[in-house]
Amino acid sequence: EPEVTQTPSHQVTQMGQEVILRCVPISNHLYFYWYRQILGQKVEFLVSFYNNEISEKSEIFDDQFSVERPDGSNFTLKIRSTKLEDSAMYFCASLRGQTMNTEAFFGQGTRLTVV
Amino acid sequence: GENVEQHPSTLSVQEGDSAVIKCTYSDSASNYFPWYKQELGKRPQLIIDIRSNVGEKKDQRIAVTLNKTAKHFSLHITETQPEDSAVYFCARRSGGSNYKLTFGKGTLLTVNP
Numbered sequence: 001e002p003e004v005t006q007t008p009s010h011q012v013t014q015m016g017q018e019v020i021l022r023c024v025p026i027s028n029h030l031y032f033y034w035y036r037q038i039l040g041q042k043v044e045f046l047v048s049f050y051n052n053e054i055s056e057k058s059e060i061f062d063d064q065f066s067v068e069r070p071d072g073s074n075f076t077l078k079i080r081s082t083k084l085e086d087s088a089m090y091f092c093a094s095l096r097g098q099t100m101n102t103e104a105f106f107g108q109g110t111r112l113t114v115v
Numbered sequence: 116g117e118n119v120e121q122h123p124s125t126l127s128v129q130e131g132d133s134a135v136i137k138c139t140y141s142d143s144a145s146n147y148f149p150w151y152k153q154e155l156g157k158r159p160q161l162i163i164d165i166r167s168n169v170g171e172k173k174d175q176r177i178a179v180t181l182n183k184t185a186k187h188f189s190l191h192i193t194e195t196q197p198e199d200s201a202v203y204f205c206a207r208r209s210g211g212s213n214y215k216l217t218f219g220k221g222t223l224l225t226v227n228p
Contacts, residue, residue: 031213031214033215035216041220041221042204042218042219042220042221043151043159043204043206043216043218044218045215045216045217048213048214048215050213055213056213056215091158091159095214097214102147102214103149103161103164104149104161104214104216106158106159106160107158108157108158109157109158
């Protein structure tokens with residue numbers, strides 16, 4: 001069964017450093033997302049990406065965040081200058097998006113720890 | 116707004132009992148309501164979903180009911196088993212081209228053997 005894969009599974013970084021979280025969505029999916037989950041809290045939407053551009057972003061997704069789909073398979077989230085409060089589990093998700101194929105599939109997550 | 120309220124935040128039941136988790140929403144444009152199960156340190160996994168044109172959906176021991184007038188939907192798990200222990204999140208989505216999900220705060224379900 002196809003699945004969304006994320007790397008790395010755990011990243012520790014110093015405050016102020018840049019990090020890039022990587023995701024490989026399911027190959028025939030058209031919509032891509034990043035969500036964040038701070039420990040013990042709910043899953044929060046960060047950004048959605050469709051047709052090679054951001055379609056929506058939340059207030060969390062400020063100028064420190066960016067997303068890219070550099071080739072036909074990868075989808076990355078970059079945090080330019082990490083803060084302590086960026087520590088969270090980051091989930092990538094993808095969705096086919098045609099008629100009834102609208103189930104979102106989540107990756108296993110990247111646990112980001114900013115120290 | 117787009118928020119979803121979820122109750123209770125924790126639920127403890129005896130094995131074999133039923134568990135019910137409820138969510139309410141305010142956006143009338145919401146038309147899709149999935150439920151996710153998340154085990155510790157794992158990804159959220161879809162266990163059941165319901166669309167706004169349906170009032171109830173069942174899959175073995177799991178069922179979801181939707182009351183569009185009252186803007187609430189519920190997850191029902193019957194004959195609970197210890198492996199049902201996890202955090203359960205409800206979510207909602209509006210129509211349109213984005214398919215973004217808004218999640219509730221989660222319910223920690225513990226099934227005691």
